[in-house]
Amino acid sequence: MGSVRGAVSCAERRGAHKRGEAFGASAAEMRYRSGLKEMPGFDDLLGQDAAKTTLERAFSLGKVHHAYRFEGPPGVGKTFAARLLARALVCERVAGCGTCSSCTRAMSLATEGPEIPGHPDVIMVGRGLYPASLIGSQESTGISVDQIRKIVLPRMGYGPHEGRALVIIVLDADELTIAAANSLLKTLEEPPQNTHFILVTSRPKRLIDTIASRTIRVRFGPLPKAALRTLLHTEGLSPDEDLLERAQGSLDRARLLGSEEERATYANFVEAVEKAVEARDPGAAVRFAESRPGERDVLLDHLRYLGTSYALRERERAERAPERLGEFAEDHRIVLRAARAIEQNGSPALALEALILELSDRPR
Numbered sequence: 212m213g214s215v216r217g218a219v220s221c222a223e224r225r226g227a228h229k230r231g232e233a234f235g236a237s238a239a240e241m242r243y244r245s246g247l248k249e250m251p252g253f254d255d256l257l258g259q260d261a262a263k264t265t266l267e268r269a270f271s272l273g274k275v276h277h278a279y280r281f282e283g284p285p286g287v288g289k290t291f292a293a294r295l296l297a298r299a300l301v302c303e304r305v306a307g308c309g310t311c312s313s314c315t316r317a318m319s320l321a322t323e324g325p326e327i328p329g330h331p332d333v334i335m336v337g338r339g340l341y342p343a344s345l346i347g348s349q350e351s352t353g354i355s356v357d358q359i360r361k362i363v364l365p366r367m368g369y370g371p372h373e374g375r376a377l378v379i380i381v382l383d384a385d386e387l388t389i390a391a392a393n394s395l396l397k398t399l400e401e402p403p404q405n406t407h408f409i410l411v412t413s414r415p416k417r418l419i420d421t422i423a424s425r426t427i428r429v430r431f432g433p434l435p436k437a438a439l440r441t442l443l444h445t446e447g448l449s450p451d452e453d454l455l456e457r458a459q460g461s462l463d464r465a466r467l468l469g470s471e472e473e474r475a476t477y478a479n480f481v482e483a484v485e486k487a488v489e490a491r492d493p494g495a496a497v498r499f500a501e502s503r504p505g506e507r508d509v510l511l512d513h514l515r516y517l518g519t520s521y522a523l524r525e526r527e528r529a530e531r532a533p534e535r536l537g538e539f540a541e542d543h544r545i546v547l548r549a550a551r552a553i554e555q556n557g558s559p560a561l562a563l564e565a566l567i568l569e570l571s572d573r574p575r
């Protein structure tokens with residue numbers, strides 16, 4: 212690395228690789244071209260081996276697709292991976308060396324104004340990312356067509372400023388409004404040369420079909436505990452086993468639970484559920500349902516915490532009475548059912564009432 216070959220762009224290199232052309236190359240590039248690649252670009256992607264392999268293979272074969280959709284639960288590294296892919300595409304050396312100016316700028320985020328990457332060829336869009344004064348829309352219902360028209364479309368057809376690749380990252384792509392999605396369809400299907408889209412979503416079912424069908428899925432799963440622990444350590448946190456268990460593979464949730472204050476709100480929710488269940492009274496169920504956290508996502512998060520609490524409790528009980536494992540697991544299933552109903556756009560109030568009533572019927 213750092214040789215004169217460093218001046219060859221990724222796109223040119225991929226082209227040469229495809230054509231099987233030989234040119235003087237550094238050892239790293241020789242390995243890269245022979246498939247024994249050295250791609251520091253994705254080394255930082257911890258705990259997502261399947262996604263990492265997919266992306267590395269795409270690079271080593273010179274077949275990076277023009278439109279990906281990164282799917283998986285919240286807080287498992289999808290956006291980070293999108294930024295690593297963008298970095299690898301605009302890198303001046305070998306697929307995300309991490310040290311060249313392009314890599315550095317691709318990974319840095321502006322500290323003033325919209326929090327977007329410092330590289331002009333890495334474009335980020337997301338609901339509310341840009342001020343209404345800039346895009347002319349408040350975006351109360353989702354990523355507006357105005358944002359796409361102002362930020363994305365003007366860049367199509369002119370190629371990357373710096374010659375390598377133009378990358379558009381769409382955060383929470385399931386929040387694209389119909390008009391915004393429609394304005395992207397043609398470009399998504401046949402983007403200009405060296406242009407790549409990466410759509411990030413933790414709610415793939417809400418993604419508009421015509422958008423989903425034009426993108427290649429890369430799946431992200433919950434982070435394994437070891438990866439979670441390593442990531443938290445790098446942030447100066449020392450998670451205990453209980454926190455790792457409750458984080459359920461999400462770095463975001465682990466960070467939240469690392470805060471005493473946040474953990475108390477989850478614990479309060481569990482306590483409120485228990486109280487309503489113990490009351491064994493429909494009135495208590497209704498009152499609890501009315502006092503729930505207002506936002507759907509927050510409520511879902513609390514329900515997942517409750518589910519994990521039950522799962523942990525069941526595990527303990529089952530150790531004492533293994534023959535009753537199925538019975539113990541029922542509470543957990545009831546919670547998951549309520550969460551699923553809310554996820555599928557059911558009424559949160561009704562789902563919570565049903566939750567409390569069903570749990571009340573269970574032997575405590």
Ligand SMILES: [Zn+2]
Nearest residue numbers: 302308311314
């Ligand atoms: Zn680089």
